[in-house]
Amino acid sequence: MDVKAFLLKVITKLGWVSDPPAADQEPPRYQDYWVKILVVFCSASSIELALLSAQIQYSQLPPIFCFLGITIILSFTCFFVSKSIHFNYPLAAHVLDRFGIFFGVTAIFISITIPFPLWFKCLTCFIYVLCWLTILFCNYLPS
Numbered sequence: 001m002d003v004k005a006f007l008l009k010v011i012t013k014l015g016w017v018s019d020p021p022a023a024d025q026e027p028p029r030y031q032d033y034w035v036k037i038l039v040v041f042c043s044a045s046s047i048e049l050a051l052l053s054a055q056i057q058y059s060q061l062p063p064i065f066c067f068l069g070i071t072i073i074l075s076f077t078c079f080f081v082s083k084s085i086h087f088n089y090p091l092a093a094h095v096l097d098r099f100g101i102f103f104g105v106t107a108i109f110i111s112i113t114i115p116f117p118l119w120f121k122c123l124t125c126f127i128y129v130l131c132w133l134t135i136l137f138c139n140y141l142p143s
Helices: 003-014 029-055 064-085 090-113 118-140
Strands: none
Touching: 029 064, 029 090, 064 090, 090 118
């Protein structure tokens, strides 16, 4: 068994995608809207982070800004690679789109909570975990 077939089998067994899309089939259109929205958010946030670091010394920035930057980079990278490889590897592109959405939504939750107190951050973290558990429950548990 070659590596590509093995990885396809493993990804399908894990339930990341229910049925691999055909080689000539485009990904679903609803994901394109998510990708466009999150790429715009990541671009705007990265420019804002660059401007903020120019105004304030890097040592004065809280560590949450580093975590925000990492999630933005991961989201943008997943989308970029996904769109670059989707003709040759449609299944991998589909999985990367989902990871890009995950990192983009994580970046949005992080950026919203930065200026607020700890109780608000804890409440937002609870809502974030509840959202992902709901998504996992609705998509991956048998009906």
